[in-house]
Amino acid sequence: MIRDKKRGKIVKKSRIGRRGRGFVLRGRRSLASRLNTTEQVYPSGCCVSHTEERRERAGAGGAEEVEMEVGFLGLGIMGKAMATNLLRHGYRVTVWNRTTAKCQELVALGATVGETPAAVVAKCRYTIAMLSDPSAALSVVFDKDGVLEQIGDGIGYIDMSTVDAATSSKISEEVKRKGGAFIEAPVSGSKKPAEDGQLVILAAGDKTLYDEMVPAFDVLGKKSFFLGEIGNGAKMKLVVNMIMGSMMNPLSEGLCLADKSGLSAQTLLDVLDLGAIANPMFKLKGPAMLQGSYSPAFPLKHQQKDMRLALALGDENAVSMPVSAAANEAFKKARSLGLGDLDFSAVYEVVKDAGGSGQA
Numbered sequence: 397m398i399r400d401k402k403r404g405k406i407v408k409k410s411r412i413g414r415r416g417r418g419f420v421l422r423g424r425r426s427l428a429s430r431l432n433t434t435e436q437v438y439p440s441g442c443c444v445s446h447t448e449e450r451r452e453r454a455g456a457g458g459a460e461e462v463e464m465e466v467g468f469l470g471l472g473i474m475g476k477a478m479a480t481n482l483l484r485h486g487y488r489v490t491v492w493n494r495t496t497a498k499c500q501e502l503v504a505l506g507a508t509v510g511e512t513p514a515a516v517v518a519k520c521r522y523t524i525a526m527l528s529d530p531s532a533a534l535s536v537v538f539d540k541d542g543v544l545e546q547i548g549d550g551i552g553y554i555d556m557s558t559v560d561a562a563t564s565s566k567i568s569e570e571v572k573r574k575g576g577a578f579i580e581a582p583v584s585g586s587k588k589p590a591e592d593g594q595l596v597i598l599a600a601g602d603k604t605l606y607d608e609m610v611p612a613f614d615v616l617g618k619k620s621f622f623l624g625e626i627g628n629g630a631k632m633k634l635v636v637n638m639i640m641g642s643m644m645n646p647l648s649e650g651l652c653l654a655d656k657s658g659l660s661a662q663t664l665l666d667v668l669d670l671g672a673i674a675n676p677m678f679k680l681k682g683p684a685m686l687q688g689s690y691s692p693a694f695p696l697k698h699q700q701k702d703m704r705l706a707l708a709l710g711d712e713n714a715v716s717m718p719v720s721a722a723a724n725e726a727f728k729k730a731r732s733l734g735l736g737d738l739d740f741s742a743v744y745e746v747v748k749d750a751g752g753s754g755q756a
């Protein structure tokens with residue numbers, strides 16, 4: 397199933413409004429989203445327009461614009477932008493972050509603070525997490541004062557962090573064992589798309605919870621995919637990031653090669669942008685790399701974590717990925733040089749260094 401905020405695509409009829417668990421998440425929707433009524437049919441399923449879907453929702457429980465409390469765990473680069481978007485669209489948001497001071501900016505925008513992940517889950521029917529890695533995702537669920545202490549019937553937990561399928565499955569099993577519902581929903585898109593509500597959401601797991609989350613996903617993203625069983629969202633995200641991280645390396649090598657062979661690296665970027673391999677990443681990151689500017693949108697340490705997890709997925713499936721493995725080595729080297737908190741494009745510094753700085 398695919399949803400597209402911009403084009404109004406919906407593939408399969410949603411169960412929203414049927415009151416599966418006796419509640420439906422709604423926020424105050426943006427005008428653009430309210431006007432989005434285009435209907436398109438995909439070959440493999442029935443479809444419903446956003447207008448029809450909203451009518452269904454309204455029919456199920458009265459007025460469409462009912463405020464709902466959403467919990468948000470993890471206010472890093474992505475979590476802060478996503479929680480801010482929910483607040484701007486009228487959601488009531490209760491936030492928690494390990495480093496408590498980071499909650500203050502959200503409080504200034506109207507959020508309330510939960511003392512612990514458990515306290516957030518106790519207060520909210522839906523809690524979203526956006527945490528750095530598998531260890532953080534597990535800790536927030538399983539440790540003392542964690543999500544599991546308060547999850548139960550009729551409560552949804554949505555982990556949007558980039559983790560591996562095994563981590564997601566472990567969380568899913570425990571949440572379900574306690575009567576709650578779980579989806580993984582990692583995202584494609586970085587800081588700016590998160591700020592602009594233009595993420596691509598790769599969800600999997602409990603389909604009813606997914607349907608209930610669609611209004612919030614409409615706020616956070618431009619498109620959401622429902623990919624079936626738990627693990628599929630995590631795997632899709634890792635494959636995408638494995639490609640992205642790998643691509644950053646030949647871009648770096650190309651910039652070095654252009655420079656070392658007497659060409660203008662900026663002209664190389666201009667040429668690339670007009671040809672078959674033009675892409676938003678080269679266009680956005682290339683000029684900043686030439687300036688040595690690596691303000692983190694996507695921290696390098698997270699890109700290396702994704703390469704590592706994607707390579708493990710390759711191992712499991714006996715897929716040989718020598719290009720990705722080499723890219724991972726460059727990211728590891730960058731981390732060892734203390735570049736982990738910079739943007740992942742800082743791998744350029746490692747590539748430049750490996751290429752030598754003198755004249756041929």
Ligand SMILES: NC(=O)C1=CN([C@@H]2O[C@H](COP(=O)(O)OP(=O)(O)OC[C@H]3O[C@@H](n4cnc5c(N)ncnc54)[C@H](OP(=O)(O)O)[C@@H]3O)[C@@H](O)[C@H]2O)C=CC1
Pocket residue numbers: 469470471472473474475493494495496498526527528529531532535536556557558559583584585586587693694695698699
């Ligand atoms: N940045 C990007 O462009 C994108 C990132 N992602 C993914 O989203 C997730 C978040 O990324 P991003 O926001 O960039 O990362 P940040 O490093 O900016 O934020 C990480 C968050 O995780 C929290 N955290 C880390 N360890 C723990 C722990 N042990 N217990 C509790 N909380 C913890 C941090 O808390 P504290 O503030 O206390 O350190 C912070 O809130 C990652 O999985 C990343 O791979 C996905 C798409 C794009």
Ligand SMILES: O=CCCC(=O)O
Pocket residue numbers: 558583584585586637694
């Ligand atoms: O996981 C990070 C993805 C960053 C991006 O899609 O630009």
